[in-house]
Amino acid sequence: MSKEIKRRLGRALAVGSTLLMAGGGLLATxxxxxxxxxxxxxxxxxxxxxxxxxxxxPVLDLYSDDNNLSDDKFPGTQTRADNNTExxxxxxxxxxxxxxxxxYSGPCTSISPGYSVNLVAPFRNTVSSARYGFF
Ligand SMILES: [Ca+2]
Ligand SMILES: [Ca+2]
Incomplete structure (x- = not known):
């Protein structure tokens, strides 16, 4: 199975379980x-x-891999996303x-699903690429 197919499958399951947790007929429609x-x-x-x-x-919300953040800005701003994430x-x-x-070179760190992390050195304000997968 390709990475992209796994992704769509996993995401569909996640959205499905969110709806189940919300329960009832309210969200069913x-x-x-x-x-x-x-x-x-x-x-x-x-x-x-x-x-x-x-x-x-501002926050840059990614759905797909981005191998270089130097060409990205935070949405709605002129602030560059490269080396600017805390x-x-x-x-x-x-x-x-x-x-x-x-x-995806240099020191790398992994962020597990559901986690919110305040980055510390050497990752604070140094992130330049991001990808999803199994690490
Ligand atoms: Ca979004
Ligand atoms: Ca980019």
Missing amino acids: AAPASAEPRDGNVEVGEIGLRFSSYEER LVWNRDVFTWQLCTEAD
Whole structure:
């Protein structure tokens, strides 16, 4: 099975169980909201790279791998995303790997599903690439 197919399957299951947990007929007729990456909202299936630890600061929400953040800005801002992440929130069903250099090199750290992590050295404000998978 390809990585992308596994991803879609895993994500569909995650959304399904969220609806089950919400329960009842209320949501049964509502279509699951689809996550829109890079819209500044960290939805199920995405990881959010936040500019600072403050909740109201901009966040880059990724759904797919990005091997180089130097061409990315936080949505709705002119602030570059490269080397500018302090807080990470993984709402994906997959573990994400964050690396301090482009192309997933340099020191890397793994963020498990569901975790919100205040990054510390050497990863604080140094993340330059991100990918999901099994690490
Ligand atoms: Ca989003
Ligand atoms: Ca990029």
